[in-house]
Structures are given as structure tokens and as C-alpha cells.
Amino acid sequence: MIQIRLGDLAEILNGKLIGNPEDVVTGSVETDSRLVGAGSLFFAKPGEQTDGHKFVGSALENGSIAAVVEHEVQEQINQIVVNDSVEALGVLATWLIKELKAKGKLRVVGITGSNGKTTTKNMLREILSKVGPTIAPIESFNNRVGAPISILRSDLDTEFLVVEMGAEGIGSIEYLAKMADPDVGVILKVGLAHVGEFGGIENTAKIKGELATALRPDAKLVLNGDDSYVRAMSKTTSAEVTWFGTADEANYRASDIG
Template identity: 50%
Template sequence: MIGLTLAEIASATRGSLVLDGTGATEQTVVDGLSTTDSREVVDGTLFFAKHGEFTDGHLFVPQAVDAGASLVVVDHALDTSGWSRPVPQLVVEDTVVALGDLATEVIARVRSAGLLKIVGVTGSNGKTTTKNLLREILEQVGPTIAPRASFNNEVGAPVTMLEVTEDTEFLVAEMGASGIGEIARLVRMARPDIGIVLKVGLAHAGEFGGIEATLAAKTEMVSDLLDSDVAILNLDDPRVASMADKTVARILWFGLDDRAEVRATDIVSSARGTSFVLHLPNGESRAVQFRVLGEHHVMNALAAAAAAHTLDVGIDRIVDGLQSVTRAERWRMEVMGGARGVTVINDAYNASPDSMAAALKTLAQIAEPGGRTVAVLGEMSELGEFSGEEHDRIGLLAVRLNIDQLIVVGPAARRMHISTINEGSWDGESKYFDTPDDAFAHLQESLNEGDTVLVKSSNSAGLRFLGDRLGELFS
């Protein structure tokens, strides 16, 4: 973070300082990283004590102080008698709001110098992959800040924004949401020069209240852009394409459609990744050997390429960046195993109907000749009233793609197993297990040389750890 005095931080967050006994004054400058996790605190960190679903960050302030926090942001003044050393407290009404307010102030100050360019990324699927690809491209050009993992909510996004300094040239801000207004709030913090919308699908539809509410929420990415900004939109998704009427920004289309200004042709998928030809608006084109597994990730590559092109990055650097990324992210189409001819694809960090279908199609495409395709599937969470029918649909898709063996894990996903049985064309190709341990015991004995195994579920189902165990088993 840029250096700010305690008085400046208090003003930005509308808070009150408690400095008694600390030796600090209102003019004391702090410039450390920010976090809401006491385990991440190092010397100089600003610790925001956040109320969580299961605990309260205020309980961990002493640990943050022990670890070196330079400022603790709290919603009430704390008794410091048990602390290892006196540390300034900033008392605010809401620590999460204060975190966002401070991010807004820091971004505004850095932008006033004229160097920083900001790209906002949203969509029902693909945000993290697109963010990672764009970071790899832009880091070749200048100092770039992008989120760790999926830091894309009202906490993670401002924590990332606060990492910018006067030397930062590019900030890639991943923006997720579970309700109306959340993306708009993040957009107001960062004021992106470029807004990317990847896809509008059923991910989190239960929280949003349906697909139309999801569309309204994702539209917030572009509705407040200025006419000097650029909205990068997926021409292949009709809902995203409809956003063109909701923004005054210049539109740059990406997709597989021939009308897209940034597009891919000659797509060929394999177990080693996907090759395609990248076309840019200036008429340039290059062959790309894209090592991220899954043809659906080509769309994310196109979005990243479109943003980089808008930022005047040349095609050679764009291609080099795309080709340098070997996986979307930890637990996202992560290729593991290999021993005894068994390949494990661990994609069990997130799952929506769209991403589940894309992963199954990838599994069907990359199967080894003579080997089996094995899909180990768990719950797709946060679908609300759509949950039952969408789990049914995925089970039927597995049948229609001729997946050789379906392993369904967990009661919340059991409808996938039932729907395959009801299809009537299978005889033992689908098996159900209550727990990941039960599924592992079966797979340990039943997987054969040449099998390709996909492990896919929402994070809450915990199958990513099953995928890790299988990867280690065949490593």
C-alpha cells in the first residue's frame, strides 16, 4: 500500500483513532499490506477485524498484534491490557466498509499520478482464469497487481486493490457477487478503464434469485463505465451481448463468432491443451499453443487478449503470456497423476451447470484411445430452486457424452446418479457413494491403465481433496 498517515486513513474511513500509550501520532505513516486474516499478518500489516459467519476477527486482534500489525481496524475500542505491545486502533462503524473506503482512497491517489490502468473482470465462470492469463501478459510490460486465488468479493477485492503503489502500472480486479449491487460497489472502488464480462450463467443463481437477476448484477460491470472506457463483451453469449445497450463505453467484442473483433479459429483440443489461431482487430493473427486444459478456456484467453490489446500490448507478448500459463488455477482443470497410465483432472474448486458441462465435454474429447473416461462428480451449490433440474441435466449429459464411468459423491448430488439410471441405457456405469472416502476406496481398486479421471464439484463438496488424493496415488 502507498504510505498514508494515520490521520489520512482515519479520514478516508470516517473512523476515530485510539493512540494512547502507542507512541504513534496522527502523522505516523503506515504502508503495509492489509488483511482480515490474523494468520497472514506480518510486520507492518493493517489488520481489519471482520465479523465472520462462524467467528469474530476482534477475537484474533492479540494474535495480529503479536505477529506485527501496525494498525488494527475495529468496530469498538478494545481492552489492550493483554496485548504484547501497544498498537494504534482505528474505530469505525463497519470494518468491511472501512476496508472498501480505504481501497477507494488509495486507488484514487495512485490514479491521480496518471500511470495506473485498471481492468475489472466479472462473469459467472472464468474470472480467475482470465485474471491469471491477463496478469501473465501484463507482467511482461510493467508492474502488475492481481488477486491471489479468488479474491473477488467485498473483502478480497479491496485487499488486492490496497496492494497498489505509485509504481503499479496495471491492476486486474476480479469482481464476483452473490447479489445485486455488489459488483457496482467494487466498480465504484476501482473505477476500471476496461470492464470484461465473460458469461452470464446459473452460477450462484439461487443467491441472485434467477438468471435475470444474475444478468442485472453482471451488467453493473459496464453500466457505470465512461465513454472513454472500454467494455469487453462476449459476443457468443446473448445475455452478455445485450449489455451493449447498457453502457456508453466503447465495445470490443470477443468470441468464436466471425463478427467478433478478437476471435479464435482452428481450435483443436487434446490432453495437452488447446491450439487455436488468435485474431486481433488490427488484422494480426498468431497460432497459440494454449496449455490450459479445456476448450472452454479459449474464451477466457480471448478476453485476456482483448484487454491486453486495448492496453497496447503487442500480439507477440499476448501469445507469450497465454502460452506460459499451464493451469487455470489450483484445483481448476489441474492435470495430475500419470503413473500407471492414469490421468487425473482435478477441477473441484467451483462448479456451475455451465462449467460442469464444459468439463464433461473436455473429458469426452481428450480420452486416451482404449482408455476409459471416469467422471467423479459432486454437488453444484448455490443453485436454489434450479438445483434439482440442473443436477438431473448433468447426469443426462454424462450419459449422452458416453462417459464410461460416473461416480457421484454426496447426498446433495445424488440426483445425478438417479437421472442416469432413469435414462435406462446404462447398466452399472453410474455408482453412488455417500462420502469422498468411500469413493476413493472404490476408485483405488477400480481405476485401470489408460483411464482419464475428472473430479468436479463445488468447493463446499470437498472433492478437491479427493482429487488430490487420486493425483498422489498415481503420481
């Protein structure tokens, strides 16, 4: 994350600031109060098991400079009140991507697929980190909370950001893709994971294909040529397509696989 005044942050999030607009976020952005450190920004989000608003006090004790909340809390901490803290987290991540691309050297890789996302992300981290500062968290942070948390670990020194994009339903990959604005998209496979949840493999393919559709015309799209559902996504993108697989026509081909 880059340093930012709370007054500017409240404006970005379209929230109501209760506190000092001149105070500055100098630390990380967290949704887990146990990970908060000095100068951190804590997002209090409601959850299925508990409510992050209950842990604002813990975040304050651990050094948080401010909390993004959905309602005012009693703790004596700078607060930015928003309608939806998870949505606000995404807004902040989207803003940061634009800032870093405008002022830094950031290039973004977005990865989706029914299988192999984390392995591919980890491989890219090992490769890209030898070229320049790279953010690609070891954890599988790939949903509408985890992906922005990954993005918000970037700063002006970051050259490469690898974002894992997990599907949660129609529109979920599009949401993450518009947030991360990938320069390179990678779609690995359409498999049977979540088929029951999504209503069939065709819907799974549609959701994964949202990454292809969301890419800018000057972006690159890397597709698995061995998967018929993934191959069809080449017709839905305006990005330049590169193929990998086992077929002769693949740009990057695997052979002698034991």
C-alpha cells in the same frame, strides 16, 4: 499500499483514532492476523465463524501498527474505530485507486462473469507483467472483502491492476466497479451459477451487467459476443465496446476450435 499517517487514515475512514496520529502504515493491509507483518494495517471484521476482533492481539504480536475495529479493544495498539470495518476497507481501496491514478500510472481491468474469471485474470497477469508491474493476486479474491484486499496490494509503482469481481447479489458488482473504477471491463458469460440464489438467470445477467453500466465513457468494455445475455449489455454502457467470440463480426475471433 502506500505509506500513510494514521491521522490521515482516520480522516479517510471517518473513524475515531485512539493512538498516535503520527504513526505510519508502512506494510500491507490484512484481514487475516496470520498474514500481518511489520507496519501492517489489520482490519478486524466480524465473520460467520469467528470475529476478527479476537485476533487483534495476534496482529499486534506480528507487527501491526494499527487495527481498524468496530469497537475499542483492550490491546495496547493504535486503533481506528469505525461503524463497519468491511465498509471502511472498501473506502480505503476506493481512496487508493484515486491516489494511484492521480499520482502514478495505474490502469485497472475489472473482470466478471459466471465462469472464467480467475483463468482470465491469471492470463492477463502473465501478459501484463511482461509490460509493467502488475497486481493480479493468484487467489480468487473477488468479493467485497477480497477485492479491496487485492486493490490495496497496489502502490505507486503499479501500472496494471486486475480485479476479479464476483457477484453476491443485486448491487454487488456495481459496488466493486465503483470502488475499482476500471479503465477496461471484461464480461465473460452469464451462466447458471447462483441462479437459485439470485432468482433466475435474468437477475444474474442484471448483476453481471452492473459492470457495463458503471464504466466511464472513456473506458473500454470487452464483451463475449457468443452469449446473448452479454451481447445485450452493449446497450447499457457508455464505454467503447470490443467483441470476442466465434462469430465473424467479433473483433477478436476464435476459430478451428477442436
